[in-house]
Amino acid sequence: MNRLRFLGVFMCAALALAGCARSDASVAPTPGKAVKVLDVPNLPPDLLGLKLGKEDVSDDVAKVGKAFIDSLALYSLRHNDLVMATLQVSRFNDGADVASQKFRQTVVNQIGSSAPRTVRLGADTVYLTTGTKQSIAVWFKGRYLFVLATRADYDEPRTLLRKALEIRP
Amino acid sequence: MRASWRRVGLCGLLVAATLGLSACNGATDAEKRLREALRNTEKLSNTFLYTETVHDKAGDHETDVRGLVEDDFRYKARVAEDGKPVLDEVVSDDALAVRFLDPAAMGRFLRKPAEAKHGSGVGGNGGGSNGTAATPDPATGAGGTTPGEPSAADLLATRRWVLDPAGAPAEFAAPGSDRTLGDDPIADARNVFAYVDRAINEAVRVVEFNPESLEYRKDEDPFPTPEPHSGVTRYDFERPNLPKASQTGSGANQVTPDTRNFRKMSVYVKDKRVIKVLEKVDVESRLKDLAQIYDTKFPADRPKSELAAIAVEALNVIRTGQGQDPIRLRDMEFSLKDLGTDVKVDMPTDTTKASLALLENRGKPGDAANGALEAAALRARASGAAPPAG
Numbered sequence: 001m002n003r004l005r006f007l008g009v010f011m012c013a014a015l016a017l018a019g020c021a022r023s024d025a026s027v028a029p030t031p032g033k034a035v036k037v038l039d040v041p042n043l044p045p046d047l048l049g050l051k052l053g054k055e056d057v058s059d060d061v062a063k064v065g066k067a068f069i070d071s072l073a074l075y076s077l078r079h080n081d082l083v084m085a086t087l088q089v090s091r092f093n094d095g096a097d098v099a100s101q102k103f104r105q106t107v108v109n110q111i112g113s114s115a116p117r118t119v120r121l122g123a124d125t126v127y128l129t130t131g132t133k134q135s136i137a138v139w140f141k142g143r144y145l146f147v148l149a150t151r152a153d154y155d156e157p158r159t160l161l162r163k164a165l166e167i168r169p
Numbered sequence: 170m171r172a173s174w175r176r177v178g179l180c181g182l183l184v185a186a187t188l189g190l191s192a193c194n195g196a197t198d199a200e201k202r203l204r205e206a207l208r209n210t211e212k213l214s215n216t217f218l219y220t221e222t223v224h225d226k227a228g229d230h231e232t233d234v235r236g237l238v239e240d241d242f243r244y245k246a247r248v249a250e251d252g253k254p255v256l257d258e259v260v261s262d263d264a265l266a267v268r269f270l271d272p273a274a275m276g277r278f279l280r281k282p283a284e285a286k287h288g289s290g291v292g293g294n295g296g297g298s299n300g301t302a303a304t305p306d307p308a309t310g311a312g313g314t315t316p317g318e319p320s321a322a323d324l325l326a327t328r329r330w331v332l333d334p335a336g337a338p339a340e341f342a343a344p345g346s347d348r349t350l351g352d353d354p355i356a357d358a359r360n361v362f363a364y365v366d367r368a369i370n371e372a373v374r375v376v377e378f379n380p381e382s383l384e385y386r387k388d389e390d391p392f393p394t395p396e397p398h399s400g401v402t403r404y405d406f407e408r409p410n411l412p413k414a415s416q417t418g419s420g421a422n423q424v425t426p427d428t429r430n431f432r433k434m435s436v437y438v439k440d441k442r443v444i445k446v447l448e449k450v451d452v453e454s455r456l457k458d459l460a461q462i463y464d465t466k467f468p469a470d471r472p473k474s475e476l477a478a479i480a481v482e483a484l485n486v487i488r489t490g491q492g493q494d495p496i497r498l499r500d501m502e503f504s505l506k507d508l509g510t511d512v513k514v515d516m517p518t519d520t521t522k523a524s525l526a527l528l529e530n531r532g533k534p535g536d537a538a539n540g541a542l543e544a545a546a547l548r549a550r551a552s553g554a555a556p557p558a559g
Contacts, residue, residue: 120211121242
């Protein structure tokens with residue numbers, strides 16, 4: 001796994017958010033250059049033994065024309081040096097109608113390469129989709145969007161997802 | 170003067186016709202209410218009982234799956250065949266525990282020789298379906314067990330629990346998936362709501378049960394009427410007519426009747442939650458139509474149930490030849506209880522770890538090839554033949 005692959009997931013999600021601007025907002029979207037780095041407090045040093053590391057994606061974010069988020073953080077989850085998963089946490093800007101099911105579905109539909117499936121884990125609703133040799137889980141918490149992408153050959157994707165759902169931004 | 174009155178009368182008729190047409194929206198409302206009930210219910214923990222009775226020329230075969238669901242990644246189920254408990258399965262996130270109460274019935278659940286069909290979603294364990302290479306590992310025994318350790322097949326044969334920490338089934342088939350009904354009864358039971366969604370799409374329309382409707386035929390209704398004042402609403406699915414013999418699809422193939430043409434389905438809803446789903450794939454009531462469309466005669470001295478089985482068998486020859494799923498002549502009942510209660514799934518404690526990739530749609534993708542070998546060896550042992558070379 002290398003930087004390129006997880007960036008693929010990240011860019012996909014970011015562009016998806018940009019695509020929502022046309023129909024679901026009454027407030028102007030945020031230019032990519034204005035998207036800030038998000039600080040997620042109280043993050044554990046690891047999730048299920050995978051070391052959590054913050055990745056610098058400011059250059060990639062700046063290339064996005066417009067987005068529905070105002071801040072973003074991307075974390076790699078590594079076993080030794082190998083990236084087993086990435087976790088992207090984004091905060092929607094004020095123009096995003098986060099509570100709307102239609103808005104959420106629009107966002108989710110633009111992530112991954114297969115039709116998303118909705119599952120219930122505890123009290124959370126999670127949308128599952130797939131990317132190239134990746135399993136992708138998407139969920140919303142208040143104004144925040146989480147995208148967890150795991151390698152298809154990672155043994156514990158569901159347990160990892162369950163752990164990631166505990167993160168409160 | 171007379172002509173103008175005639176015009177007024179005509180307008181009146183048009184208004185009446187328009188109002189009549191607007192009443193057709195009721196079906197759409199019923200469908201919306203039903204879909205809302207499905208969405209409300211699928212979020213809830215529950216205990217369930219799924220019963221499927223399949224009819225073929227040899228007779229009736231019943232499969233029951235009863236279990237409890239904490240959430241979509243945590244559930245337990247027991248499968249019984251013709252009333253005899255066969256299999257227990259517990260899933261907790263990635264972990265899967267299985268035991269066979271009747272090891273002789275293991276054959277139905279073994280991994281198929283062909284490449285497993287793909288699953289979807291997180292942790293798809295469909296046999297390398299996510300692009301993972303799945304090659305046999307010569308360093309381990311068949312099925313990915315450590316040499317010297319008992320294999321999953323050995324353990325399962327002695328009715329013991331086997332735990333595969335990363336062997337949970339591939340995520341349940343998404344709508345439109347190519348998993349064949351009946352291959353995996355637990356997945357069928359867990360996937361009933363998606364199946365009902367597809368059935369809604371395939372029906373002509375969904376209507377609320379109304380015994381006073383001009384279209385209602387009591388003699389064609391196989392399902393029970395909701396008790397008066399029970400608060401239960403029944404939604405009925407109207408099936409489409411059979412395709413004509415001359416009808417062709419997108420290709421040159423003749424359109425063959427599909428399950429949708431025979432399906433009778435009713436869903437019972439209480440307090441905006443689904444409590445029961447009933448389905449009958451009723452070929453008997455359409456034997457006359459089939460005889461007309463295919464210009465054939467069914468023998469009059471045979472029971473209708475037998476003729477239906479023969480007709481479905483003939484249709485399935487065409488359908489499978491065209492690469493379509495066979496029609497499953499079945500009655501299905503799915504009942505839900507304890508909706509939204511505090512249901513917890515615990516893994517059994519007396520387990521032995523091994524790969525469960527020898528079972529269809531189970532085990533890690535990386536173990537799939539070894540699992541297929543182990544399944545083939547078991548089949549060969551059961552039939553007294555030599556196992557295929559690895």
